[in-house]
Amino acid sequence: MTHADGDADMPTFSKSAPHPKERRLILAAAEDPDFDGTIEAYEGRGGYGELKKAFGMKPEDICKEVLDSGLRGRGGAGFPAGMKWKFLDRRSGKPIYLICNADESEPGTFKDRQIIHKDPHQLIEGMMITAFAIQAKQAFIYIREEMPHGARILEEAIEAARARGYVGDNILGGDYSCDLVVHRGAAAYICGEETGLIESLEGKRAYPRIKPPYFPAALGLYMCPTIVNNVETLCNVKHIIAMGGEAFAKIGTPGNTGTRIWCLSGHVQKPGYYEVECGKVTYGELIHDLGGGLLPGRKLQALIPGGSSAKVLRAGERFTGKLRSGEAFDWGIDDIPLDFDSPMAAGSMSGSGAVIVVDDSVSIVEVLANINAFYAHESCGQCTPCREGSLWMKKITGRMVSGGARKEDAALLASIGDQIAGRTICAHGEACAWPTQSFVAKFRDEFEAAAQRNPDEWKNREFRLV
Amino acid sequence: MPFEPSSELAAYAEKVVQRYPERRSAIMMILHALQREQGCISLEAQEWVAGFLGIAPIKVREVVSFYPFYREHPVGKRHIRVCRTLSCALNGGYAVCDSFKQAFDTGLDEISPDGRVTIEFAECLASCGTAPVALVDDDLHENLTPEKVRELCASIKAETPAAPPPAPAGETAE
C-alpha cells in the first residue's frame, strides 16, 4: 500500500510519542508507530466497527448523537456540526451532498495532512457515517493540489474500502448506496471557503457565493442541499458513535467539547501538531511545555492564535472580561485556554487551530507585510474592497519595509483595513483585514516608526520576510 | 493544429466524468491530467477540453487562468515551489529560495538557463511545522537549509540532463 512505497514525502510520516498533556483521540492510531494506515491495520484496531454500529441506527438518531456531543467545526468558524446538519433543507426533495473540506489552506495549519497521510480510513469511516446520517446521495473530498500524495493515498484507501463494502453500492449489504470521490484543487486559498469550494467543484472559478441566500445546507452543490465539514470534524463523528454523544460531551469543557489538534509553528523549539482536550491546556503550556519554549535568548513579541487571519496578540497584553458562564477572567497570553471561546473572549479567535509564534528577532512590520502579501495573492477579485484593499495593504506594508513609505502610512493602512471588513461577499474580507487592523492597533508605535525609517536600515536584517 | 489527446488522456477523461453528477465538474481533474502529460495547457488543448465537456472554450480558460497551479506556458523539467508564507519565512524560507535560484543561476518564474527547473514561490503548503519547505514536483522537502538545498539541487542536476530551451529566435508560436 502507498505508505510503504518510498514516498519522498517521507518526513510527513514521522510519528511522535504523546506528551503527557496530550489526549489523543483523532491521532491515536495515526501516531502509533505500529500502525501503517492500511485497511487491514485499521480493521485490526476495530476500524469500521462504528460504521456497522451506525448503520444499525436510524439516521436521525445519529444526527441526535452528534448534536448532543456539542461537536464544533474544526475548519475555522467553530459552528456546531449537529446544528448545521439540522439546517439541511430536506423538503426540497433534491439530492443531498456531503463534502469534506480538505483544502487546508489557512497559513499555519497542517493537521488534516497528518490524518490524510497516516489514517485515511478514519476520515472515510467518519464520512460514510455522516453520509448515512444525512442520507447523502454522493460524497466528495476536496483536497488541495499541493498534497498530491495525500490525494493518491485517499483514492487507494477508498478503493480498498469499496472492495469491502464500506463505500459505494449497497454499503454493508444494505440498501443505502453512496459513492465517495476525491477531487483535487489547484492552489487557490479561496477554495477553502465553503461556497468557493462548491463553485470550484462545479468546474468554475472559485468565486464565493453570497449568504444569504446561498447557504450550502439549502443551496449548495448544483443548488442542492449540501453539508461541508472539515477533515478533523468528520473524523470526530466516528468517535461520537463509538462513545455516544453524551460521553463525548464530557471530554473538554462545556460548549467546547472533544479534543483539538493544534498546529504550532514559527519561532519555537518543537513546532508540530498536538492534540489536547479542549479547554484543559493553555496557550502557555502549548508553547512552553509541548512546544519546548522559545529559542534561546529570544523573547516573545507576538502570538497569532488561530491561523494568520486571526487578530494578533501582543506579548505582555492582558485580557479581562466575563465569560459566557458569567465568570470573570484576567489573562496574559499564556493563561488563555486552548478552546473555541477563550481566544474569542481575548478578542481574537481559535480559527483553524494554527498557532504562530513570533519572537523579537524580526520586525513586526515585516511580519504583517508577509501576511498581507498572502491575502492580496488570494483574493478572488469579486469584491472591490477585498480586491483593491488587500493589494493596497500589501503595497503599504511593502513600502514600509523596502522604502518609499509616507508619514501618514500607518493611519492610511489602518483606515484601509477598516473599510474592508463587513463589506464583502465572503469572510476573506475579514480574513485579510483583521491582521492589518490588529497589528496596527497593537503595534502602532512600530508602524509609525517604520513609515519614517530610512529603508537602508532594513538591509542589515538577518533574513527577510518579504 | 487541433489538439489530439493521447489514448491514456482520452480514457482518463471518459472515466473521470462518470464520477460526477454533472460533466463540467470533471474539468479540474482533466486539466491536472492534461498538464501532467503535456507540461502545460495550450489554447488548443483548452478547446478540446471545452468540446469534451460541452462548454464554451472561454469557460475552460476562466478556470485555467484563475487557479495558480494551471499554466499556459511550459516550465523546466522539474518544478520547484518554495513556500513563501509566514511560518516558512520566519524560519528562513527566503534564504532557501535564494539558494535554489543560485544553484540554477535563475530568477523566479522562468525556465533556468540549463532548462532543468522553474522556481516559483508558493503560498503556505500546509507543512508549517517542518518549515521551511518546498515542493519539487509532487514531493515535499522539509526543514530545508541552504546546505540541504545545495544537496537537493546537486541530485536534481545528476538526475536531469541539461536541455537549454531554444534561443528566442527559434521560439515556437504559442
Ligand SMILES: Cc1cc2nc3c(=O)[nH]c(=O)nc-3n(C[C@H](O)[C@H](O)[C@H](O)COP(=O)(O)O)c2cc1C
Ligand atoms: C477564506 C476562507 C478560507 C477557509 N479555508 C478553510 C480550509 O482550508 N479548510 C477548512 O476546513 N475550512 C476553511 N474555511 C471554513 C469553511 O468555509 C467552512 O466553514 C468549513 O469548512 C466548515 O467545516 P466545519 O464546520 O467542519 O469547520 C475557510 C473559510 C474562509 C472564509
Ligand code: SF4
Ligand atoms: S471577499 Fe474577497 S475573496 Fe471573498 S468573494 Fe469578495 S473578493 Fe472574493
Ligand code: FES
Ligand atoms: S508557511 Fe510554509 S508550509 Fe505553511
